[in-house]
Amino acid sequence: MTPNNIVNMAILKGLDVIAITDHNSAKNIDACIKAAKDKILVIPGMEIESREEVHLLCLFEDLNSALMMEKTVDENTAYIKNREDIFGRQEILDEFDNLIGTHDKLLLKSCDLSVYEIKKETERLGGVCIPAHIDRESFSIISNLGFITEDMGFTTLEISNNTTREEFLGKNEYLKNYSFIQNSDAHALGYINERVNAIEVYDKTLKSVISALKLRQNP
Amino acid sequence: MIFLTTKDLEKALGLVKIAGGDTVKEVSGMYICDLLSLVMSKARQNCAWITVQTNINIVAVAHLADISCIIIPEGIAVDNNTIVKANDEGILIYQSQKTSYELAVEFSKL
Numbered sequence: 001m002t003p004n005n006i007v008n009m010a011i012l013k014g015l016d017v018i019a020i021t022d023h024n025s026a027k028n029i030d031a032c033i034k035a036a037k038d039k040i041l042v043i044p045g046m047e048i049e050s051r052e053e054v055h056l057l058c059l060f061e062d063l064n065s066a067l068m069m070e071k072t073v074d075e076n077t078a079y080i081k082n083r084e085d086i087f088g089r090q091e092i093l094d095e096f097d098n099l100i101g102t103h104d105k106l107l108l109k110s111c112d113l114s115v116y117e118i119k120k121e122t123e124r125l126g127g128v129c130i131p132a133h134i135d136r137e138s139f140s141i142i143s144n145l146g147f148i149t150e151d152m153g154f155t156t157l158e159i160s161n162n163t164t165r166e167e168f169l170g171k172n173e174y175l176k177n178y179s180f181i182q183n184s185d186a187h188a189l190g191y192i193n194e195r196v197n198a199i200e201v202y203d204k205t206l207k208s209v210i211s212a213l214k215l216r217q218n219p
Numbered sequence: 220m221i222f223l224t225t226k227d228l229e230k231a232l233g234l235v236k237i238a239g240g241d242t243v244k245e246v247s248g249m250y251i252c253d254l255l256s257l258v259m260s261k262a263r264q265n266c267a268w269i270t271v272q273t274n275i276n277i278v279a280v281a282h283l284a285d286i287s288c289i290i291i292p293e294g295i296a297v298d299n300n301t302i303v304k305a306n307d308e309g310i311l312i313y314q315s316q317k318t319s320y321e322l323a324v325e326f327s328k329l
Contacts (some may be wrong), residue, residue, distance in 0.1 A: 010298075023278050031310045052272055052274055111298055114274065114298065115274065116298075137256075142256055143254050143255075143256045143257075144253070144254055144255060144256070144272070145255050145272070146255030146256050146258070146276050146279070147255075147276065147279075148279050149276065149279075151275075
C-alpha cells in the first residue's frame with residue numbers, strides 16, 4: 001500500500017472520506033493528504049495501542065494535531081528495535097510514493113498510556129477517540145477491559161466487518177445508545193470497502209466529520 | 220491444601236495491601252489472566268487473581284466473579300481511581316514486586 005494507490009483505490013470505490021490510521025504512527029498522513037489533492041477527504045489519524053493493549057482510533061481535524069499526538073505516543077513508548085525480518089519494513093513515503101525514511105523503532109506494540117490518558121489527550125488536541133474493532137477477541141476494549149463503562153465517556157464505537165451492528169448489539173445490548181461506525185480497516189489494497197457505510201455530516205469537511213463522531217446516537 | 224484466607228496469603232507471599240481495608244476473604248485457588256473478558260467467564264469463585272491490568276474495571280470484574288483478592292505483580296502502579304473504587308466496594312488489592320509465575324509457584328507450596 002502506498003499513498004497514491006490507497007487514495008486512488010478509495011476514489012475508484014467512490015468513497016468520500018478515508019482516514020489514515022497507522023499503528024502508533026502519523027508519518028504517512030502528509031503524503032496521503034497531498035496525494036489526495038482535494039479529490040477525497042483524508043482524516044489524519046492513528047490507531048494507538050494503549051497500555052492495556054487496547055486499540056483506539058484517534059482522529060484529528062488537522063495534521064498538526066495528529067503529529068503532536070504521535071510525539072506524545074512516541075515519548076511514552078519504550079525503544080525496541082524493529083526486526084524487519086519479522087515485522088517488515090516500517091516505511092515512510094512521500095506523496096509520489098518515494099521511500100523517504102523508515103521507522104527504526106518497533107511500532108507494533110503498546111505505549112505506556114492508559115485508555116483514559118489517550119482519550120483525554122486526543123480530545124485536548126480537538127480530536128475524537130473511538131475504541132477500535134470492539135467485537136474482536138484481540139486488542140479490543142471489551143476483550144481486554146471486559147466492558148465499556150459510561151465514565152469512559154466514549155461517543156462512537158467501531159465494529160469490524162465480521163459482524164453487524166444488530167448482531168453485535170444482540171450480545172451487547174447495554175451499548176445501544178452509542179453511535180457505531182464500521183470501516184474497512186484495510187491492511188491491503190483489496191480490503192478497501194465499497195461505498196457501503198455512511199455517516200450523516202453537516203458538510204464534507206474534517207471539522208464536520210470529527211464533530212459527527214463526537215455525538216452519541218442517544219445522548 | 221489447607222483452608223486459607225487473604226490474610227494468610229498476604230503474609231505467606233509478602234504482599235502489600237493497597238485497597239480493601241479490613242476485608243478478609245477465603246482463598247481457594249489462584250487464577251492468572253489479563254483479558255478481563257476471559258476472567259469474567261473463567262475465574263472461579265474465591266480465587267486470588269493476578270493481573271497486570273490496573274484499570275478501574277478490575278474492581279467490577281472481581282465483584283462479578285466473586286474473586287477473593289486482586290494481586291498486581293511486578294511492582295506495577297495502580298490507577299488512583301481503581302484504588303478509590305476498590306476501597307468503596309471492599310475489594311482487596313495487593314501489590315507484589317514478584318512476577319505472576321513466582322507468586323504462583325509460592326502459592327502452590329502453601
